[in-house]
Amino acid sequence: MSSPSKRKVSIKDVAATAGVSLQTVSRVVNGSEEVASATRERVQAAIDSLGYRRNELARNLIQGRSRTLGVVCAGQDYLGGRQLNSGITAEAEAFGYALLIREHQPDDPEPDDRFVQGLLDRQVEGILWMLAERHTAHEALIRRITETHGVPVVALVRSESVGVPFSAFDNFGAGVMATRHLIERGRRRIVHIAGPEHAWDAQERLRGWRHAMEEAGLPADDSHLVFGNWGPEGGEAGFLTLRERLGGFDAVFAGNDHTALGAMSAAHKLGLQIPGDVAFIGVDDVKGSGWYVPPLSTIRRNRVEMGRQAVRMLARLIEAGRAGQTLALPDYLCAPELILRESS
């Protein structure tokens, strides 16, 4: 069978077979125009018969580009870091970039230089930053990546404070949209069970809720607010806390669908009617949310498009960097989309 010493066929083998120089083979492989058609055919025949394929590693080395993007995302975390959405992969593929993944596990230490060193050592041309927490340590790290190493970074979560362009969901707008919807439905005492306090997205959605409430002259003080953890547990606990604190309310804007799920479960246990006694709305349009009891109204975010845009931005930054320019890129803000179901 195939002997263990079966060496890969290289451009040299093709050149020898076709009786031309390495350079000519290279030209044929890269579709250069300046090869006589007779020669081209001869070389192509050699390529086909030997089954030659270009070694991208060697090519990348000499061209000084890795055609690789680094992706820094959260591991177990809810926040969708894991949902390396197909927008990213599809767009990266279209640009000819491979993806190198670096996951940050919840119990890992705070990301430092070592955390991204592996990506830089493999010469990634750009980095997609998908960690949502807003630690100042991240900002310093990202700045070092862009300035010291000259590798552009695009954030897939909003992070204005760092001087990095981002592709993000309009969390503020989502908060406004969800809250206004509840108000239009005639609800007046609308509470908010937010995400964790340190999460940027959570803060923004909260701000949106508050904005819409105040705009309508409704109360949005801290007593109508409780922080959760993006999970059903937080939703359930938050709902009970608010009931105890306020006595009653007629609508819940949950920071996300899982939070809403937990909160609705608590409402069921208390014998409340949904949406009769309390209306619910979440954010995410998570799989299954259309089949909760009752089906949950929610705000959808188009993750695919966010991913697409982020990669596109990164590609432009890389291109500009290679041309020696600095580029001020406009951020991309993904518009929220209201999904109306029976819970509101």
Place this chain on the structure above:
Amino acid sequence: MSSPSKRKVSIKDVAATAGVSLQTVSRVVNGSEEVASATRERVQAAIDSLGYRRNELARNLIQGRSRTLGVVCAGQDYLGGRQLNSGITAEAEAFGYALLIREHQPDDPEPDDRFVQGLLDRQVEGILWMLAERHTAHEALIRRITETHGVPVVALVRSESVGVPFSAFDNFGAGVMATRHLIERGRRRIVHIAGPEHAWDAQERLRGWRHAMEEAGLPADDSHLVFGNWGPEGGEAGFLTLRERLGGFDAVFAGNDHTALGAMSAAHKLGLQIPGDVAFIGVDDVKGSGWYVPPLSTIRRNRVEMGRQAVRMLARLIEAGRAGQTLALPDYLCAPELILRESS
């Protein structure tokens, strides 16, 4: 500031600064013993002051190994291909492997040679196969990868027919476990809403259900069975079909949690009590399933461990291949775990 022509510092710069040869620098970088400690310190000082980092691409090229694994997974698909679980990333990292992702989108054409060519061109040392469908085209493709290209493949879904070791969930065992549990609870007319007919996992779970039913002398013919699509829609439709066909039954074993969710929703609409009139059990322990109405009993699969094992197997195969040996690796079968909640 940093001039645009700022070249990366290479081993040459370090050698020049420290006044030694390239080779000596290389030795220090790689922690070789045979360097005098005085020299080592001098070189290390140069490395630190210049901020030198080894270019992994160049290293990989000359060593003929890419330290990269390819991951072939499903894009949008439910089946968990997306859930590039942290077991894989963590274990790959531990072995010093980077991951190159190749997603197969639902609307892509069937994977052929071109589909994996990008991975092979980048010289991946092994491939993790995470596509669940059992098309014979896959088998031929996988065989070509291993035999023609000499790149080992480990499947993260069961696929005995291909001569490739796998790390998989014991879907058959899960089916048996779920069904036996319902039987122990006194249920007798147990129907099964399976996954899509062409999915291997679905077939195996179905086989488990049938085995447990027949073992207990209960009916498990095709009238008690309907195929879904892994989603709530399929669950709802399947439930209604079975009701119409059989009149009644007292338990549902759903192919997965989302299917169960849809089926429970249908039961609610018909005014049935859960678990009073009908008991439900799913498979997956999907996020949120503990907060469905009522909380769903299910079978959990330890994805992290499956991922770990797969990478470990792949690493061993690669190691063996480099040593010129062929290795017959035992498969890894992940044991199902029963999660008891209120739906059964």
Place this chain on the structure above:
DNA sequence: TGCGAAATTGAGAACGTTATCAACTGCTAA
């Protein structure tokens, strides 16, 4: 017939690293 331009081809260096082997130092044992 000759000349310049265009088309075609190739030789050699380069990318940044490691592999291979030779060479140089001291030091010990005979």
Place this chain on the structure above:
DNA sequence: TTAGCAGTTGATAACGTTCTCAATTTCGCA
């Protein structure tokens, strides 16, 4: 004294490709 050996160090080739530039051939046209 000298051979031998361990400990260090470096010169050179190699990995598989592309880049740069020069060389050769062909062609059109005066």
